[in-house]
Amino acid sequence: MLDAAPASSHGFTADVARLLQLMAHSVYSERDVFLRELVANAADACEKLRHEALSDGALAEKAGAPLVTIALDKEKRLLTVTDNGVGMDRDELVSALGTIANSGTRAFLDKLGSEKGENLGQSLIGQFGVGFYSVFMVADKVEVATRRAGSEQAWLWTSEGKGTYTIEAAASEDAPAVGTRVTLHLNAESDEFLESWRVERVLKEHSGAIAIPIDLLGAPGEEPRRITDGQALWTKPKSEITPEEYTDFYHQLSGQFDEPALTIHWRAEGRTEYTVLAFIPGARPLDLFDPLRRSRAKLYVRRVLISKEIDLLPAWLRFVRLVVDSADIPLNVSREMAQNSPLIAQIGKAITTRIAQEISKLAENEPEKFAQVWKNFGAVLKEGLHEDPSRRDEIFKIARFASTNAPEPTRTLKDYVADLRENQTAVYYLLGDDRKRLASSPQLEEFRARGVEVLLLDDPVDAFWVTSCVGYDGKPFKSVTQGAADLSQVPLKEGETAPEAPESAGEVAALVTRLKETLKEHVEDVRLSTRLRDSAVCLIAPEHGLDRRLAKLLAEHGESGALGKPVLEINPRHPAILALAKLAEGEEASDGAFMLLDLARIADGEPPVDAAAFARRLAARLAKMGA
Numbered sequence: 092m093l094d095a096a097p098a099s100s101h102g103f104t105a106d107v108a109r110l111l112q113l114m115a116h117s118v119y120s121e122r123d124v125f126l127r128e129l130v131a132n133a134a135d136a137c138e139k140l141r142h143e144a145l146s147d148g149a150l151a152e153k154a155g156a157p158l159v160t161i162a163l164d165k166e167k168r169l170l171t172v173t174d175n176g177v178g179m180d181r182d183e184l185v186s187a188l189g190t191i192a193n194s195g196t197r198a199f200l201d202k203l204g205s206e207k208g209e210n211l212g213q214s215l216i217g218q219f220g221v222g223f224y225s226v227f228m229v230a231d232k233v234e235v236a237t238r239r240a241g242s243e244q245a246w247l248w249t250s251e252g253k254g255t256y257t258i259e260a261a262a263s264e265d266a267p268a269v270g271t272r273v274t275l276h277l278n279a280e281s282d283e284f285l286e287s288w289r290v291e292r293v294l295k296e297h298s299g300a301i302a303i304p305i306d307l308l309g310a311p312g313e314e315p316r317r318i319t320d321g322q323a324l325w326t327k328p329k330s331e332i333t334p335e336e337y338t339d340f341y342h343q344l345s346g347q348f349d350e351p352a353l354t355i356h357w358r359a360e361g362r363t364e365y366t367v368l369a370f371i372p373g374a375r376p377l378d379l380f381d382p383l384r385r386s387r388a389k390l391y392v393r394r395v396l397i398s399k400e401i402d403l404l405p406a407w408l409r410f411v412r413l414v415v416d417s418a419d420i421p422l423n424v425s426r427e428m429a430q431n432s433p434l435i436a437q438i439g440k441a442i443t444t445r446i447a448q449e450i451s452k453l454a455e456n457e458p459e460k461f462a463q464v465w466k467n468f469g470a471v472l473k474e475g476l477h478e479d480p481s482r483r484d485e486i487f488k489i490a491r492f493a494s495t496n497a498p499e500p501t502r503t504l505k506d507y508v509a510d511l512r513e514n515q516t517a518v519y520y521l522l523g524d525d526r527k528r529l530a531s532s533p534q535l536e537e538f539r540a541r542g543v544e545v546l547l548l549d550d551p552v553d554a555f556w557v558t559s560c561v562g563y564d565g566k567p568f569k570s571v572t573q574g575a576a577d578l579s580q581v582p583l584k585e586g587e588t589a590p591e592a593p594e595s596a597g598e599v600a601a602l603v604t605r606l607k608e609t610l611k612e613h614v615e616d617v618r619l620s621t622r623l624r625d626s627a628v629c630l631i632a633p634e635h636g637l638d639r640r641l642a643k644l645l646a647e648h649g650e651s652g653a654l655g656k657p658v659l660e661i662n663p664r665h666p667a668i669l670a671l672a673k674l675a676e677g678e679e680a681s682d683g684a685f686m687l688l689d690l691a692r693i694a695d696g697e698p699p700v701d702a703a704a705f706a707r708r709l710a711a712r713l714a715k716m717g718a
């Protein structure tokens with residue numbers, strides 16, 4: 092039946108319009124991505140139909156074997172991509188090709204906040220999948236003729252990519268009997284895509300591992316040529332797959348165009364059988380810190396795509412991109428059932444174990460390659476230490492930390508414990524947000540003198556797992572900025588001497604009393620330090636309070652009560668302290684007290700209590716220099 096309604100005109104949503112503008116200004120070298128996007132959509136449509144046909148035999152019969160065909164017509168300047176997939180009805184056309192459906196594209200747009208972002212966008216198009224709209228980089232006009240599987244009615248969507256599109260009912264013969272035909276009227280700059288060798292190269296490069304066969308027709312009337320056989324890559328034996336094929340496949344799967352850092356391909360046999368092809372990306376996916384923190388796996392049952400985005404792995408492995416194909420899951424399982432199926436959950440657990448093992452192996456065998464993985468995903472992996480107690484041991488095998496013995500994160504807890512000093516009873520750590528600054532913290536001075544290694548933890552997530560994990564190998568985790576530091580039982584390193592008893596102990600004790608009074612609004616207590624050697628002062632958290640870094644993070648998230656007053660520790664041997672101890676009470680002594688507090692705050696990366704007062708006091712001291 093032919094729908095007699097006239098063509099209706101529609102405006103693109105604002106974000107599509109923005110994307111289109113970006114496409115129009117995109118640089119030449121990235122334009123061939125349009126073909127990869129069209130082929131991916133065509134293959135998806137074939138896979139969707141294969142899935143629907145499971146419960147509707149008539150559909151299966153009509154559709155025939157899935158196939159994507161690319162045809163070129165130099166004379167008319169046309170490039171068409173035809174599939175015999177699921178097709179679209181009118182409503183689907185409006186929502187799929189008038190708004191932004193693709194979550195990757197949405198994340199991409201979100202990333203481009205600013206003016207500067209627009210430039211960034213142009214250089215990112217090649218690196219991220221930006222979907223259907225990339226056709227407007229190469230075409231002046233695009234037509235989509237389509238028919239939803241199971242329906243007689245065909246539709247024609249047309250747009251010049253300039254803010255509007257039209258949809259009209261199409262005569263039956265103007266659309267493929269099954270599926271969709273996308274016709275590009277190539278623009279004047281895109282002659283290259285009328286050349287069959289060029290198109291073939293792009294197809295092989297970007298779509299070579301796609302799970303649906305692709306044919307190319309170089310000119311009208313020519314015999315089609317098979318470019319790829321569409322045999323799903325994961326079903327082939329590893330020995331028959333080239334590294335390039337794996338990389339291509341990763342590109343299609345992830346919509347990202349970096350080199351994968353690790354490719355893991357295996358077949359599990361036993362109670363449940365399944366094949367997994369998993370990749371650890373070489374770069375951070377745009378949605379890595381999306382609040383939903385979902386993992387994304389493609390689930391197949393005997394090569395039929397059941398779900399494009401099943402949440403199969405724990406959140407701390409959400410950056411892994413993977414395909415799982417199992418013969419043991421019933422074919423008619425719905426997407427929702429798949430997400431809640433105990434069998435699939437069990438497969439997910441087994442995959443988690445294997446991936447953790449492979450990352451651990453990489454860390455052992457290829458430390459340089461692993462360093463990059465840790466740089467990109469260490470903060471995410473460490474979330475598992477906090478959230479997934481049953482996986483802690485596995486994650487501790489992977490986790491690498493910077494410490495006072497290692498400027499880069501290369502130390503495992505096993506290394507740490509192996510190098511414990513005599514009488515050392517805890518795993519010490521220092522939290523903060525800048526590893527370099529942490530390394531020069533005054534709080535570490537006595538630890539260094541005694542050769543006690545301190546982990547320097549600079550990711551926000553560190554503040555959480557060190558408090559929720561009780562310890563490692565029987566040694567509790569202990570913050571060096573919390574409570575009293577008792578290192579007296581640990582021998583000094585060779586060449587270090589024990590601190591001498593402070594001179595003028597009486598004056599210093601009086602200073603402590605004065606400081607407590609002067610600074611009482613800002614500090615909970617003032618004490619003589621056993622952890623300072625070269626610096627005059629430092630701040631620490633009270634014994635039973637929260638670590639200061641954790642308290643700061645909680646305060647940033649609205650728990651204002653978390654941030655209690657710190658304890659100020661002073662070094663009773665430091666000349667500044669001794670000088671201050673000699674001052675009589677008065678303005679100078681009070682200025683000195685505040686300057687001490689500010690010094691300690693600055694060393695912790697915090698601003699002075701009162702920046703203007705600090706500047707005034709410091710300038711006054713400078714004025715006396717050389718006097």
Ligand SMILES: Nc1ncnc2c1ncn2[C@@H]1O[C@H](COP(=O)(O)OP(=O)(O)OP(=O)(O)O)[C@@H](O)[C@H]1O
Pocket residue numbers: 128131132133135136174176177178179187188192193194195220221222223224271346
């Ligand atoms: N050949 C096609 N057959 C059927 N539907 C299609 C076809 N091409 C596009 N679509 C529809 O248009 C939507 C938008 O396509 P687009 O390439 O912008 O994003 P996407 O394919 O959803 O995202 P992703 O690239 O992450 O898979 C698709 O989700 C699909 O519903």
